[in-house]
Amino acid sequence: MSISLLLEMASSDPDRTAVVSDDIRLSTGELSALADGGAGVVAASGARHVAYVGTGGAILPLLLFASARAAVPVTPLNYRLSTDGLRALLDRLPDPLVVVDAEYRDAVGEGYRLMDSAEFVEAARAAEPVTEFADPDAVAVVLFTSGTTSKPKAVELTHNNLTSYVTGTVEFASADPGDAALICVPPYHIAGVGAALSNLYAGRKMVYLRHFDAHEWVRLVGTENVTSATVVPTMLDRIVAVLDADKVTLPSLRTLAYGGSKVALPLVRKALSLLPEVGFVNAYGLTETSSTIAVLTPDDHRTALASTDDGAARRLGSVGQPVPGIEVQIRGEDGSVLGPGEPGELFVRGEQVSGRYTDIGSVLDEQGWFPTRDVAYLDADGYLFIGGRSDDTIIRGGENIAPAEIEDVLVEHPHVRDCAVVGAEDPEWGQIIVAVVVPRPDTDPDVEELRAYVRTRLRGSRTPDRVVFRSELPANATGKILRRELVAELNATSSKEPA
The missing domain is CATH 3.30.300.30 (ANL, C-terminal domain)
Structure with missing residues (x-):
């Protein structure tokens, strides 16, 4: 299944607001029409890859679906990188069309087929539409790992990987008419890609905050009646500080997901105390797994927080249980599968798991298991605890x-x-x-x-x-x-x- 079909399905309600970003508001019908035109721009360019350098917002879902409808992979890049860092990654992409926000144009430099982000949107409005359904096994998105310990790897995610994640974890059109998701995770991170696909499929209005600020985040929750949001630990810490200092309540917010790295339990407890009516979700995933593979649900949070049993209370520090379609194993150094409470390396398997890198190929074993390089253990009830990277x-x-x-x-x-x-x-x-x-x-x-x-x-x-x-x-x-x-x-x- 191509990710193009996610937008086509969502467009069955063409007047529903799909994206809010600064002064831009697009319905699903308008987003779909722009994606068709954007695909025409990509096809006319002759590029074999689309790269994006910028802070995201409406341009991210547009490029995801325009590239998919042109049957060309897309790569959002870390706009915070130096010119040398950006060019080193761009040079690893085959004949790219580089779409760049105006403020990062100089950072990209010369020598590439370039389009300003605003220019791409205007060109998409006027271009001859193209709608091509890519092979489900073709690469849809390539994301570079952070490269904090080595040269960044280029992770290849197929259409099938991404749609398996979305359809396996989200029910189509399940959102209430007024539901809105606040998105402030970076566009070059798998969470940013996953948020664009899954919220559109669920039928939620996507509200983008391109430059995170805790006070602005709180304001947008109120003005846009945001019902769900996803943050990383540093963002949660700053939001909690604002809520605590200003004594603000967020009556519209029903779900707040956090992830990306380990969150200190005192911060989780503080957030739960400040927002007792909000359902907290701890989501764990990797780029190579197309986003979330395990979830600690709102009920899990409440049960662990209230429990007097040490084992149950300890689960507040877990990442929950695997999502549907995902299998997990904990293996020892000799490759044996370990039992409950025994720490080892986490291996995962499922349709949403890629485990394939450009220039390296697949690192899945013969049975399709991906080595995450995370140290972990499972408790007796299947709750997953992450102990950090094996390199650490x-x-x-x-x-x-x-x-x-x-x-x-x-x-x-x-x-x-x-x-x-x-x-x-x-x-x-x-x-x-x-x-x-x-x-x-x-x-x-x-x-x-x-x-x-x-x-x-x-x-x-x-x-x-x-x-x-x-x-x-x-x-x-x-x-x-x-x-x-x-x-x-x-x-x-x-x-x-x-x-």
């Missing part, structure tokens, strides 16, 4: 230590606002445990007190060897902590210290 494991004196285990304890200290635990080079132990702590305002945490706090709750080998303080943790646009940046800083500092 600290090896201290030959013992493997998961940073998340220590972070989950340390962040509960009343003087700790946020933290990240990493391994720094050490001549004696190989690596030592370093806790990088962001203190709560108006507190002055004591290093030895923090170390003792961890030691009394975990075995001694998990006690941080060092504690350092920062005003904030380095993170990318989706809230992932840039651990390699912290490690590089710590190792550089260590090498300068006198022997």
Whole structure:
């Protein structure tokens, strides 16, 4: 099934508002007509790929569907990259048409077939329409991984991968007539692509906030009667701060999903207390899996928060259970499938799982399982707990230590606002445990007190060897902590210290 069909199905109600972005408002019928014209622009250009550099909004769903109807893959790129970074990725795409927001035109530079985003929209209004239904197994979207630990990989997602995700997790036209989704995740992230496809299919008005600001986010929820939204952890933190300071309520909001990286439990509890009528959803997924593969539902949140049973209460820190159509396994280093409570590497399988990279090919095993490289475990009831990337494991004196285990304890200290635990080079132990702590305002945490706090709750080998303080943790646009940046800083500092 081509993603083109999602828009065609949604267009059965042509007058319904589909997209709101700044001063642009498009009905499903208008979006479909623009997509047909946009496909004509792409086809006339002769390009074999469409690239987009910009902050998104209405142009993102337009390019997704225009490219699909021209049977050409599309790639939204990280507009925050340097000129060299952008050009390095553009040069990996075959003969692209580059659609770029005006403010990023200079960053792209010369040497490409370029169109301004506004110019593309105007051209789409006048172009000869093209409607081609791509092969379901053809590549629809290519997304580059963040590349925080290595050269970015180009993940290939087929039409079938994406539509399997949407149709497997969303009921067609299931939204109420007044439902609206506020979208503020980056267009180059799988969550941005998934939001455009799934909300259109469900029948929700999509309200775009292209530049995140917590006060503006709260204002839009009110003015557009937003009923659902998705945020990353850094956004949730800032929204909670505004709600707490201004004593604002959000009566229209029914569902708030968060994901992209691990969220500290004190922040989750605070958000739940400020918005008791809102259903919170923790969504876990990867680029290679076409977005969400596991969900902690609103009922799961409420049950865990109210439970006096340790096992049930602990699920507030899980990512829930797999979505329909997804299978999961936890495997040991020898490849054996592990039982409940045993940590290992998470493998996933399903129609929405791609596991294919440009120039590399598929990394699925013979049975179709994808290695996520995430350390995880399942509890006895099938709730999935993510312990971080396998690359982040600290090896201290030959013992493997998961940073998340220590972070989950340390962040509960009343003087700790946020933290990240990493391994720094050490001549004696190989690596030592370093806790990088962001203190709560108006507190002055004591290093030895923090170390003792961890030691009394975990075995001694998990006690941080060092504690350092920062005003904030380095993170990318989706809230992932840039651990390699912290490690590089710590190792550089260590090498300068006198022997």
